[in-house]
Amino acid sequence: MTTIASRRNPPPAPEQHAPGWLARLGAWSGTHLRVVLIGWLLVLVAFGAFAPQVESALSGAGWQDSGSQSVKARELIANQFSGLNSTALQVVVHDSAGAIASDPVARQAVDRASALLQADPRVSTVLPPQPGVSISQDGRTAIIQGGAKADPNEMVRAADELSKPITALSRKNVSVNLTGSSALWANFNQVNHSAMIKSEVLSWPVTMLVLVLAFGSLVAAGLPLMLTLVGLLTAAGALVLSTHIAPVSIWAMNFAMMFALALGIDYALFIVVRFRAALKRRADQTDRRQAAIEAVAETMGTAGKAVAFSGLTVLVSLSTVLLVPSPAFRSMALGIMLSVVAVLAATLTLLPAVLGRLGRRVDSGRIRLPGALDRAERRAERRAAAAAASATGAGVEGAGHAAHPHHTVVGLERLLHHWGALLHRRPWIAGGLVLVVIGILAWPVLSLRTGMPSIAIIPQSQTARAGYNQVVDAFGPGAPGTLSVVTPATEQTAALQLLRSDRGIAAAVPAGSSNGWTMTLAIPTTDASAPATGSTIDRLRSQLPSGTLVGGAAAENHDLEQVLSSRTPLVFGLLIGLGFLLLLVALGSPLIAFVGVVTNLASIAGAFGVAKLVFQDGHLSGLLGFEPQGFVDAWAPLFFGAMLSGVAMDYTLFLLSAAREHYDLTGDPQHAMRMALRTSGRVVVAAAGVMVAVFMTFALSGPLAPKEMGIILAVAVFLDALLIRMILLPVVLRLTGHGAWHQPKWLGRILPRVRFSH
Template sequence: MSAATTTASRTTSQPESPGGLARLGRWSATHLRVVLLLWLAVIAVLGAFAPRVESALSGAGWQDSTSQSVQARAVIARDFSGLGATALQVVVHDNHAPIAADPAAQRIIARASDLLAADPRVSVVVAPEAGVSLSKDGATAVIQAGAKANANDMVRAADDLTKPLARLATGSITVNLTGDSALWSDFNQVNHAAMIRSEVLSWPVTMLVLVLAFGSLVAAGLPLMLTLVGLLSAAGALVLSTHIAPVSIWALNFALMFALALGIDYALFLVVRFRAALAARADQPDRRQAAVDAIGETMATAGKAIAFSGVTVLVSLSTVLLVPSPAFRSMALGIMLSVVAVLAATLTLLPAVLGRLGHRVDAGRVRLPRRLTRRPAAHPLPSTANEAVARKRGLELLLHRWGGLLSRRPWIAAGLVVIVLGVLAWPVLGLRTGMPSIAIIPADQSARAGYVQVVSAFGPGAPGELQVLTPVADQTRTNAVLTGDRGIAAAIPGSTNAGWALIQVIPTTDASAPATGATIDRLRTELPSGSLIGGAAAENHDLDTALSSRTPLVFGLLIGLGFLLLLIALGSPLIAFAGVITNLASIAAAFGVAKLIFQDGHLSGLLHFQPQGFVDAWAPLFFGAMLTGVAMDYTLFLLSAAREHYDATGDPQEAMRTALRTSGRVVVAAAGVMVAVFLTFALSGPLAPKEMGIILAVAVFLDALCIRLIILPVVLRLTGHGAWYAPAWLTRVLPNIRFSH
């Protein structure tokens, strides 16, 4: 069967009754009060919990919950007073005299011990002990506080105790709270504050881009309405979710980010199509009815694409749930909740508001210089009614010309893009990942200062101390394995309880060094059966291993499920395959750039950070899922418009150029906002937001510019009717989804 025949079988049918989304849009447009009351009720219920979100969410959860190290932590919490990975450590350092000979230092140690003992989350306080937690020169002592509460509560304990302990310091004696719980406490506080500052700084740029993209002040405010609804709903839902399982504080940051991004994407796409549909009814005498009819048409076309887009974003993020880490799962949950809220508001609240606004959606019109909107006779736009608004837009004119250039020189355009993406993606072959080192904590934070003091006093492996649990009957054999291992600096036998012997083990290398992970893996194969290795370094290593092992599975699902969803939506195997595979090109190029900057250290001076020698282990999996969702968003906007015009005209070249002119504007504007927001993160102080900001900004920029505005249009240009071909058997299997009205 030919492509044209297959297309005809898809498009030639009896006039269809309005679809479900069209009916929903028309109903919303005529029932503004009901829709508003329903959303006000939702916001009132969920918004009542939103103010508690920061205090309710947790700061820990960066672990593989199925790992041996987490199992060891549970045993230590039960049988060894919680002196494991989540225990607190207070480092007292005397700059002028040995601690044992300084009464002031002794008083500080006593006061610090009292502060720790008074906290109900502390099970036991262990005083400094010579040869174990008192340095050879006597200048540094470590007080240990066992964890009586879970990991999240111990991070909160670190939040509460850091400043009171620091106030005990004098001019010559420093007091710093460190340990894994303190590290996550400082990490969360510093990075959360930096991300909030970045988001606040990005608002002026966001508003400017929105005004330019929408062309009016009223229309530019619509994405903010969706963002507010999505954020309040997601924040309240996250608080309620904490009654089921702990939710990471980072879920809120990512929920806000996606609420803003999708609010802009969806509002821009819907408003652009609504304006065109309304312009086509300029001669309709009943302006109110014209607005309602325009909403029905918009929801039948753009609304359907947005619904599919929301589903693809949710499916992409759901793959992160495969990682057995509470932090990752709750971050994905936060984004998914914001997506659901923004999607629901886009399909109900936004049509209701647009139906009431009608032509007033253009109130507060922003006039661009005539030279940006003048239409030369050499490049006329089609004179259909739906293009009445588009003819006045400088960006549509530019994209119209761009589409013509791609039609004339497809191979040159595609070749240049492939070269650029290939050069940028090449370094990804040498990409190394690892769990974050101490470099992600600013030097002035208590946890890092204490960490550095421990390294100076006890050696590089001391902050990454391992806890080895072995059956009492195998204690002698276990000691022999530990003392004979090249990666172990010291093994300190501890107490025994409940059939277990606890041995404190200090590696020879830093906690985040690959050699420490290799030592952990080697010991697990050599220690007696039933032995467990725990500790913060082991937990980080196990999470790194889990992320590395699941990344191929996650990307495989992203490709497979993305292909299936695009196939269902667009009905073409070729274009669904091209839409999914091209996503990987921009992601690979972004991580190639990340390798050069964050692993190799290029631009570290300009960006003011200390390179770790690797990219954080969660970046490929988590950011990859996020970027796939965003890329599929843009893909559906562009290709659904091309499908719509192809079904209407049967002309693949005109469908490509029309889709590029209309939906390309949405892609450019939405990507511009997202790149601006992400770059503000790249300029923030801490390393983690820098890494996130640059990876996401580069990926979105390359995806919008290279993939959606060049590669996909070139694919449509070169394949012609074949782009939309589907075998007869597949056409019978797939649902007949049409984006035309």
Template structure:
């Protein structure tokens, strides 16, 4: 058994102890507070100047699998067929009184063409063609505007011309831009508005929880102020980064939500520890040093865990997915940096004033919670009932995950009054169920007729247009194949696979629906790789931090268990529709395709966040006492209130997104909120502490050779 070290209750030791690197950093920040404030003021002003334009500057597309056959098809179509690719815009024109060949309609088509030709992002303009893009009754036509820019620029182009086209929808005419670019334009707009509303609602809720948790307006306001500073800096940074490489607008949406939750977590952990150190020593600088030397290490390791988990997503060859991960990593990095520099400087200046404007109960809140200490002691006496109950719930909720289905979102995720959805439904009604999901086939001219014959013979294909030679004489031909099913129908994948298998060599099949299917295939392919990488890196980080193989394994496994349970709940809600009426949505019969890859990384990062907080605190007390029982009880007693408060904040932030009308933010809010709730209650406050009780000294044992290899990290101050 290791001999106990000097406890922090000895205030002379606190002041004199040199501390570790982070302790010295904290002391330096407190001593140089004005320089720190000046640095962050400059950063906030410099990057903040660009922050207001973040949502207008960031990219709107990128939902593709780079290198896939569908992307290759789009590139050929865009280069050789006047931009008639999956990124092209189809403008649907409908009148209940006149036909497409009437003078009124022809004047309208001329007006629409004029608007499009004024924007150099649009390529060749093709008016509705009878027999191809004019309905049988002649009352509906589709004008094609080729793509003469990147997919991101085409989404922005649709956003820009939308009001102009809407202004022409008079005198009995309906005009709707449709196609993939229009879909992402309306999709991003609807989701951005919903997420902004949820963010605005979550801030006051968060502040209320923080005031109750800290008992002081000053202490409660610090995390929000620091998080806001980090978010402003990251927003401006993303605008600048967007000039180097397109960054998805979703990156900022996710970054705002995730950084708010994590920033409050980190500040909560540090401020709570600082207040305890101040009560014992009365020396603000010494309290900052102790806080950074103990809780600061846990925050740093937690932040690294989040960044490592999200970095695994970067291997997916989809720009939108990658840049969402980059956006969150960017925001978390700024929040982490402000937590480790600006917060210690602020705490050093505030000292006892951190409890200013306190609620009556604040003085009665010791860092070691008597209630959570009693909870830990109860687990010491009755470990097995707690372990069995927690495992039963988690495993029971995890079982449905084996029936989880994923697919790219259907048109139903766009609001019913969105122009793209109205145009989509009109095209289906007038041209056929599969018309919005036309498969584009490009082939070398010598095999063009053979490719057309193969397409016509493919089961599930309703119609194939005649091959048309490329106008630039490049030797390519193009044809369009209309499937018999809706683009989101599960059989669409089988139809596309069969067609691609049978097409002659050199022929390519793509289109908007094919791009979605190729992206889903890439996400499915990389999911097990990402899971493996995240688990391995998470284990290694815990091993380095805790110097104990067994507890590192257990911490990783239980985090995986809470993640599986969250996805099990997602299957029950979003695939099977349980609670759909209460939450106000119509289930698609599947989870949106990016969910497993992206949400797994986010959930696991959050789970490991709490794991580090709990186990770092337990290890600190084990280093002091050498007693695993003390480590267990005091680990829960000192971190339980912080974990509960942090979880309450995260659940509040995430569940506000469940109130959104569009489905993707609702999925995100429910899945992440449930994950945090399950993880905090069943894992961090029950199962993991019980595992510490059951494993005893073995939890903290490490072979001598491993201790020599790993860096020496201690959490005791």
């Protein structure tokens, strides 16, 4: 149907232009399969040789603000006070029958635990339990400290290796548990790594089922797995090599695996769908090999260009995380970016090479629809072919349709075709309902609280948590978050007096002096993760004598939380600004670029509104099986926000590049909107279905951190794909008409000319 506006302004005939570099690259790849395969085999051998080392080479620490006062205090204590800092190992010995001093079994446990610590080369010194400091008033609980001789990452490895032999010292009435910050991170990485492996195993059958249904054939369904494996092997090897420059978090590999799978599916689905369509338009060519190469060139010149822009936007989104001065966050962003680069490079070279050789065999192993659906598909194909034949020479609008005779309106495409027609008739109702739903879901964000993870992030069965609970019971709620206050020796008296008079400090005990420095252990009155503890740290820093450093695990968490909060507005500002510029270059229209970026924020806000209800308020905690912390982890808004922005831009470009392509062909904005839904809508829905299924398996796994990640990502992708991309964005295109694609003349002289039509 041609709109009144398009009749008043009949579009010019489509311009003929030379194939772009992506089309030429696709054609070259399609005719040089052997060269491309050899090139990628060399890449995989080079990086794959290091990939098996990824589990042992990557680190378990790095959750810190590297420029913070607490990290400076940790480094000073490591040099001047035998490493008795936040990374030191703590062994808690608890005797439920009586005092440790009078129980030979408990005394033996203390001696053996001390010997295990002394035998480890990463432990600098072993500090036995001291009355009034590390022995409880009832005498039943004692703490042994092992100073850190190695860096934080090595101390996490030491905690991981010592945990079992130390726990094995427990007897009937005597429990022995390794705890402290290093033990907590060791337990955290261990339980979450196991949960993520379990989730990935559960997600693969679901992924394969959705892939087979989305691609319709077994051969085509295997293509995203090819891209995923290339991305994973390359990223794993590159991460191992990166450890020679700086420590890389083990979580970098986990997120790299997740994004390699997600983008491998997205890109392969988008390219294969368009390749099949281009191949169908050449069904009457007798030279099948030439037809396949031409189809590859056309696909890479159109869909390949959208994929290239998509990969660039994902990389730009993740690069904003590098603004956070934390090794863990920077290395996680690095891991994802490496996988994106590898998957993108394989999509632009290896995939067209394989498609060029497969040709029509891409549909081998085709999954037939049952009975009536299969007959309906064949009838629809015949009708589409007849319509294409009759459309030849029917003018510009007819040429637009004739250029795409492959659009078989069956199954999902038929649904999307009718859905586009419905949105065309009822745009205000559809758009209004979406805004109401998103508004209701996003409203709780206004009362969202964030905080660094508490001990609740690891299960009760873990030794670090068992020891933590014993320390709390014996020494008070603030004991696990004891602050290490390092002061110039000349200011010790004033510092000690101020600490003992502060309302947020339960006790302050001198812990020695060295080379002009003194250290005092200050035990807060509140839990290490409580906001009041953070307020106490800020107050002490403003009042203690000049040159004093306040450190400790609680202070390090507080400093990281502060830098995350301060950088989040900057990161989101860059996400909006850079995303707008990229969409502006890709699509050429300020209005549609602005709408594409702003709507990204809607799904993110809705997801965090749900996260507030679930993880802060505790709704569904019983069903999902977790202990709410009373807040959402502080890294979630910034890190997950950047990830989700990249995924949302992925879907935005798939949809809008198709709309731009059809608008350039026909000049009809309504036709462009419906055809974008009909062609790329299928890709968005199928890709989102796989991602939601994968993320929900993480939500169902045991520990809290994967649950939080799974729920936030799954809800955001669901909202973005079904409400934002399938309803709100098409409604905006419907209501703005030609204005959506308007480009001021002055802007046209500045921007490069990017075409998505072939």
